Amino acid sequence: MDKVRILPEIRLKQMVEKLKKNGFRITPQRYAVLKVLAQSENHPSAERIYEQLLTDYPTMSQATVYKTISLLKKTGEVLELEFSEMSNRYDGNKPYPHPHMICTKCGTISDPPMLDFEKLKNKMMEKTGFTISSHRLDFYGYCPDCQKK
Amino acid sequence: MDKVRILPEIRLKQMVEKLKKNGFRITPQRYAVLKVLAQSENHPSAERIYEQLLTDYPTMSQATVYKTISLLKKTGEVLELEFSEMSNRYDGNKPYPHPHMICTKCGTISDPPMLDFEKLKNKMMEKTGFTISSHRLDFYGYCPDCQKK
DNA sequence: TTTCGTGCAAAAGCTTTGCATTAGC
DNA sequence: GCTAATGCAAAGCTTTTGCACGAAA
Numbered sequence: 001m002d003k004v005r006i007l008p009e010i011r012l013k014q015m016v017e018k019l020k021k022n023g024f025r026i027t028p029q030r031y032a033v034l035k036v037l038a039q040s041e042n043h044p045s046a047e048r049i050y051e052q053l054l055t056d057y058p059t060m061s062q063a064t065v066y067k068t069i070s071l072l073k074k075t076g077e078v079l080e081l082e083f084s085e086m087s088n089r090y091d092g093n094k095p096y097p098h099p100h101m102i103c104t105k106c107g108t109i110s111d112p113p114m115l116d117f118e119k120l121k122n123k124m125m126e127k128t129g130f131t132i133s134s135h136r137l138d139f140y141g142y143c144p145d146c147q148k149k
Numbered sequence: 150m151d152k153v154r155i156l157p158e159i160r161l162k163q164m165v166e167k168l169k170k171n172g173f174r175i176t177p178q179r180y181a182v183l184k185v186l187a188q189s190e191n192h193p194s195a196e197r198i199y200e201q202l203l204t205d206y207p208t209m210s211q212a213t214v215y216k217t218i219s220l221l222k223k224t225g226e227v228l229e230l231e232f233s234e235m236s237n238r239y240d241g242n243k244p245y246p247h248p249h250m251i252c253t254k255c256g257t258i259s260d261p262p263m264l265d266f267e268k269l270k271n272k273m274m275e276k277t278g279f280t281i282s283s284h285r286l287d288f289y290g291y292c293p294d295c296q297k298k
Numbered sequence: 299t300t301t302c303g304t305g306c307a308a309a310a311g312c313t314t315t316g317c318a319t320t321a322g323c
Numbered sequence: 324g325c326t327a328a329t330g331c332a333a334a335g336c337t338t339t340t341g342c343a344c345g346a347a348a
Contacts, residue, residue: 129293
């Protein structure tokens with residue numbers, strides 16, 4: 001599996017193909033959501049995606065955004081970062097587990113350099129008897145900008 | 150910071166002291182919630198704590214459970230694992246960040262052997278300029294029991 | 299007696315769902 | 324033309340909040 005960010009256009013094509021292959025239609029609304037997610041570097045929330053698309057797609061609804069995300073989750077084409085105190089955040093460019101830096105002041109979520117988790121994962125599987133299929137690694141703190149303030 | 154599970158009775162005392170020190174009263178209801186959290190190995194949800202206490206405290210309310218947890222969060226005496234698709238889960242015995250194994254079949258959350266995160270954290274801080282104050286590391290997969298089924 | 303905590307019920311916030319209308323294929 | 328998708332509004336869930344009553348210091 002590739003571990004670096006790929007070109008949004010290429011990622012978009014991948015997502016479209018995957019949906020088509022699974023028998024889903026590519027509507028203008030869906031395509032628009034996919035496009036935002038394919039190029040997202042800022043881990044947008046569903047609300048944020050919706051707002052961003054409203055100007056170009058005035059009839060866009062939140063339901064459609066959520067339903068599209070739901071499709072992508074089923075086909076493994078988006079990574080969902082769950083939160084309970086704020087909205088979930090999504091990464092469609094890198095839909096596989098990777099570490100995140102989360103600023104607890106401004107809410108920014110960014111990707112630090114990738115880590116090799118295979119060794120750690122294998123050690124964990126050995127020690128616990130779990131079969132690990134996924135993981136989540138978040139670091140919480142203040143981002144460089146917020147430290148200055 | 151101690152990295153292993155401590156005796157529930159001792160942990161309970163610590164929690165009580167911390168609340169007292171911060172000027173909060175120790176009511177029977179609060180004490181009961183603290184007791185469950187101090188000995189919890191199974192990362193209960195607020196709902197689960199509430200149910201568990203209903204027999205001994207028939208007047209117990211969910212609000213009281215949530216309000217007590219909220220106090221503990223403020224004083225750093227409970228670790229909250231946030232989820233959006235299910236209720237949050239709590240660990241009052243080990244209120245500091247530590248890895249979790251989460252079974253995606255039966256929902257069990259358990260603690261694997263502790264890892265030394267200091268090196269990794271320091272490396273991350275160097276590379277990103279973040280000041281990391283906390284982290285979250287979850288592994289998702291099937292627990293040994295669920296693999297048999 | 300004054301302050302704090304409890305617990306009911308209502309509200310809040312995010313996400314999902316039902317359903318009639320619209321649009322892909 | 325058949326089936327799926329959209330989008331509105333309502334429902335669902337967990338968690339928080341307002342408030343009157345009761346209890347603790």
